[in-house]
Amino acid sequence: MHWGRIVALLANLLKDIGLAEDAMQDAFESALVHWKKNGIPQNPQAWLFTTAKHKALDKLRRAQNYHLKQQQYQHLLDTKSSSEISEEDYSIPDERLRLIFTCCHPALDSSTAVALTLRLLGGLTTSEIAKAYLLRTDTMAQRLVRGKRKIKQASVPYIIPEKTEFSGRLDSVLTVLYLIFNAGYSATSRDTAQRQELCQEALRLTQILLRLCAEESEVKGLLALMLLHDSRQAARFSQQGEYIPLELQKRSLWGQQQQDKGLQLVQSALKQGQIGSYQLQAAISAIHAEAEDYSSTNWHEIILVYDELLKANPTNVVRLNRLVAVSQVESPMKVIKELNQLESSLKKLPTILCCKGRFIS
Amino acid sequence: MKYMALIYAAENAGPQYDTDEFNQLIEEYQSATEQFESDGVLVSGDALQDINTATTISIREGKTETIDGPFAETKEQLGGYYLFDCESLDQALKYAAMIPSAKYGRIEVRPLMDYSE
Numbered sequence: 001m002h003w004g005r006i007v008a009l010l011a012n013l014l015k016d017i018g019l020a021e022d023a024m025q026d027a028f029e030s031a032l033v034h035w036k037k038n039g040i041p042q043n044p045q046a047w048l049f050t051t052a053k054h055k056a057l058d059k060l061r062r063a064q065n066y067h068l069k070q071q072q073y074q075h076l077l078d079t080k081s082s083s084e085i086s087e088e089d090y091s092i093p094d095e096r097l098r099l100i101f102t103c104c105h106p107a108l109d110s111s112t113a114v115a116l117t118l119r120l121l122g123g124l125t126t127s128e129i130a131k132a133y134l135l136r137t138d139t140m141a142q143r144l145v146r147g148k149r150k151i152k153q154a155s156v157p158y159i160i161p162e163k164t165e166f167s168g169r170l171d172s173v174l175t176v177l178y179l180i181f182n183a184g185y186s187a188t189s190r191d192t193a194q195r196q197e198l199c200q201e202a203l204r205l206t207q208i209l210l211r212l213c214a215e216e217s218e219v220k221g222l223l224a225l226m227l228l229h230d231s232r233q234a235a236r237f238s239q240q241g242e243y244i245p246l247e248l249q250k251r252s253l254w255g256q257q258q259q260d261k262g263l264q265l266v267q268s269a270l271k272q273g274q275i276g277s278y279q280l281q282a283a284i285s286a287i288h289a290e291a292e293d294y295s296s297t298n299w300h301e302i303i304l305v306y307d308e309l310l311k312a313n314p315t316n317v318v319r320l321n322r323l324v325a326v327s328q329v330e331s332p333m334k335v336i337k338e339l340n341q342l343e344s345s346l347k348k349l350p351t352i353l354c355c356k357g358r359f360i361s
Numbered sequence: 362m363k364y365m366a367l368i369y370a371a372e373n374a375g376p377q378y379d380t381d382e383f384n385q386l387i388e389e390y391q392s393a394t395e396q397f398e399s400d401g402v403l404v405s406g407d408a409l410q411d412i413n414t415a416t417t418i419s420i421r422e423g424k425t426e427t428i429d430g431p432f433a434e435t436k437e438q439l440g441g442y443y444l445f446d447c448e449s450l451d452q453a454l455k456y457a458a459m460i461p462s463a464k465y466g467r468i469e470v471r472p473l474m475d476y477s478e
Contacts, residue, residue: 068477107450154472155362157449165451 002045003028003123004208008095010052011120011158013076017102018148019056021120027052096121097160097212100205104173105156112147113176114183119144121208122201132183132194170213174222174278177206181226189241199230220269221279227262228285231255247294259289280309299328316342363404363473364445364453369437370466372411389461397443402456406443437466444473 003024010020027048041047053076060066060073103116115133118124124132130140150156161169184198206223213219235253236244266282283305291297306322319342327335376382397403415431431438443460447453450470457468 105450107454154450155448157451159449159451161451 004096004121006049007120008099011099012095014056017151023052023056026055096208098158100173101160101169102156102158104176106172107156108147110179112143114179115143116147117176121205128194131192132198174218177202178222185229189237217269217272217274218276218278220265221276221282224262224265224282225278225285227258228282228289231258263289277309277313280305299325364447365471365473366443366457367439367469368441368460368462370440370462371436375465386461393459393461397456402445402447404444404446408441412438
């Protein structure tokens, strides 16, 4: 499915993300009719793009202010002939990086960015996204409309950020992708299929992102982290749908191929020497992956990585997770003392009560 | 596109009047404004007097009601604004971040309504 790729190209041509999406939707619907009747064209991408462009032009012509803006759209009419070149040698330039950065712009609320990314890049339908996030379709539709409206009305630019801003803006993109992954990862077997599929969608989008900026070590780190987590999917739930914690998981059920790919990515990322929090989290996951069984986990190494992660990301959640690792090698008294210090600032986190309960019992 | 950068800060936040820090802030404002001008993005900009000078009026059922004070009793008050003419939100945000009060207050950036659209 080349949805995101065509939407990205249309958005670049039309300078209007909402119009690009609408036109793509129309083209998609007409493909369902035409392809059924006449068979799939030789180059479906080119067919979809050309049709979508015509749909967009039709919409623009019907708009009230077309005569005012005709000049602005002239380039669209001009490219008409060139975009109708023979379908065989047609290749679509990849503009998805612009689309990713626009959908994940920090001026958009993260829930809006998630929805826009899934819709515009992932090609999920509004109702699929709504189901995945347990919202009503019209609520999700409103969220998407609000997002597209803000992009248009506030002139959020459709560009790849400049070098000086690139890594900061990339952070927002990675956050959105990781949010999508985690929404899927936290799904239980009782959740909808759509929710569970968010993991695959996040993986797919992160793979695309890595192809578009192959040298970014944090993108590698995030993809590695997702792959390593995802490799454990089959071992995380019992047949009755109950969650199985890491220490009780059957490691033979861990997906070897995904794990290997994840391990290879972490190593390659860390070698670049630009350490970031996704790489470190992936490194922790990699240490678990390398252990034969839970009891042979290299906790000392994990603690060292947590120390680094704390420098990059000094939050109480990281402190708590580090302490769980420390508890594997230190005396319970020492751990409880540190836990008590953390407790006052972590009251709202149910995990701390679980931890404490486990050490005391 | 025109963007309004609204400068909000708590009255006791940041340097207080008649201190060295305050004078430095004024200088920072002057040099920021010069930068906005030389980059060709400045339409206008002003500081407001403090909220004790505010009067709020409303007309309900034909009757004008006048209240001594600001509309909303919030901690952070509108203290001034810049009006920028920029190519995109990214550019407007870049200039908004150069407003000295961003370091202790907040700058809300909003595009102006464009009636030609």
